[in-house]
Amino acid sequence: MILEVNNLQKTFVNNGVCNVACNGISFYVEEHECLGLIGESGCGKSTSANMIAGLLKPDGGSIVFEGKELLTGSPRQQRLARKNMQMIFQNPQASFNPRIKLSKAIVEPLTLSGNKHSKAEIEALLDSALAAVGLKSEYKDKYAWEISGGECQRAAIARAMICKPRFLICDEITSALDVSIQAQIMHLIYDLKRSSDISYLFISHDLAVVSNLCDKVAVMYNGSIVEYGPTMEVVNHPLHPYTKDLITNALHPGENEIFQNAGDEAVQSGCAYYRFCKAAKDSCRTSCGQIDMTGEHNSRCLIRNI
Known part of the structure; x- marks a missing residue:
């Protein structure tokens, strides 16, 4: 259980x-x-x-x-x-800070988990998480308000999955x-x-x-x-x-x-x-x-x- x-x-x-x-x-x-x-x-x-x-x-x-x-x-x-434990919310856009790029927002659970990763490891995990939800690496430099609701929810799923909960x-x-x-x-x-x-x-x-x-x-x-x-x-x-x-x-x-x-x-x-x-x-x-x-x-x- x-x-x-x-x-x-x-x-x-x-x-x-x-x-x-x-x-x-x-x-x-x-x-x-x-x-x-x-x-x-x-x-x-x-x-x-x-x-x-x-x-x-x-x-x-x-x-x-x-x-x-x-x-x-x-x-x-x-x-x-x-x-x-991770959570994906009902309103994808509201779950992201509009001032923070998706790259920083998606890797945040890695920092909060207490596990230490090198910069190269974080970058590799980010690319893998985006690919797993069908988003290209160019989305790293976007803000939540620049993309559609569906793309934003994909990013939210990537954020939830990046630390392998x-x-x-x-x-x-x-x-x-x-x-x-x-x-x-x-x-x-x-x-x-x-x-x-x-x-x-x-x-x-x-x-x-x-x-x-x-x-x-x-x-x-x-x-x-x-x-x-x-x-x-x-x-x-x-x-x-x-x-x-x-x-x-x-x-x-x-x-x-x-x-x-x-x-x-x-x-x-x-x-x-x-x-x-x-x-x-x-x-x-x-x-x-x-x-x-x-x-x-x-x-x-x-x-x-x-």
């Missing part, structure tokens, strides 16, 4: 109003495995990713990476503990790109997955992408994981009503409206999807099942025959 997340909590407070972004998130990723974290915008996917990557401080819980707890120790110790977080990496460019980037990710031993946390709202790439999938709704299992089992035989509605909506857009809970405390004490579930019973309002992330396909739904 390369990553283990236990009971991760995060609440944002805005003008005195509490928004629970992550409500006890737990999951794990095995060596060489790709776990898909799927759900609608606002369900807590990116918040979870940012906490794992060290960009956001959790309110509670634990994150164990390569056997080391990431939420203890000094900032330097935490950064070094994450040296084998063991774990890669991909946070909605195609959603800000044109459809034709999305396919190119996903083909690149497929190739990287086949040719390397990297483990992935792949965050998306696109079921088709997750189905083709991920070994297992965790479905998020309103800050909680509601279903987990092997990808094709979840897609073909969903156990939770929200997952069923999510799949139906993906196959037939607009046919089945899906709601994000506005934070009704009464509903939060039971199943968060209670108000919108066609199969809900009175018991669902006050209680919900527990999900076993170490087991096979299962969900938080109390009703198994939906």
Whole structure:
């Protein structure tokens, strides 16, 4: 097991109003495995990713990476503990400093990793990283704002891969790109997955992408994981009503409206999807099942025959 997340909590407070972004998130990723974290915008996917990557401080819980707890120790110790972890972001242009050339930005993880490299070694690693993502060496002298969104995301992938990480977080990496460019980037990710031993946390709202790439999938709704299992089992035989509605909506857009809970405390004490579930019973309002992330396909739904 390369990553283990236990009971991760995060609440944002805005003008005195509490928004629970992550409500006890737990999951794990095995060596060489790709776990898909799927759900609608606002369900807590990116918040979870940012906490794992060290960009956001959790309110509670634990994150164990390569056997080391990431939420203890000094900032330097935490950064070094994450040296084998990289992240690719949703908005490629926003992830680069517009004043820094791509050459300097792409090699930055080498410096932060604590490993020492000669100038010649860094140059060779840079050329290799660019070639691996289909960019010519001339891109070294460009700025992020001078190139297209697709080229910029390729550069972001090169930056993430240059120090040969063991774990890669991909946070909605195609959603800000044109459809034709999305396919190119996903083909690149497929190739990287086949040719390397990297483990992935792949965050998306696109079921088709997750189905083709991920070994297992965790479905998020309103800050909680509601279903987990092997990808094709979840897609073909969903156990939770929200997952069923999510799949139906993906196959037939607009046919089945899906709601994000506005934070009704009464509903939060039971199943968060209670108000919108066609199969809900009175018991669902006050209680919900527990999900076993170490087991096979299962969900938080109390009703198994939906």
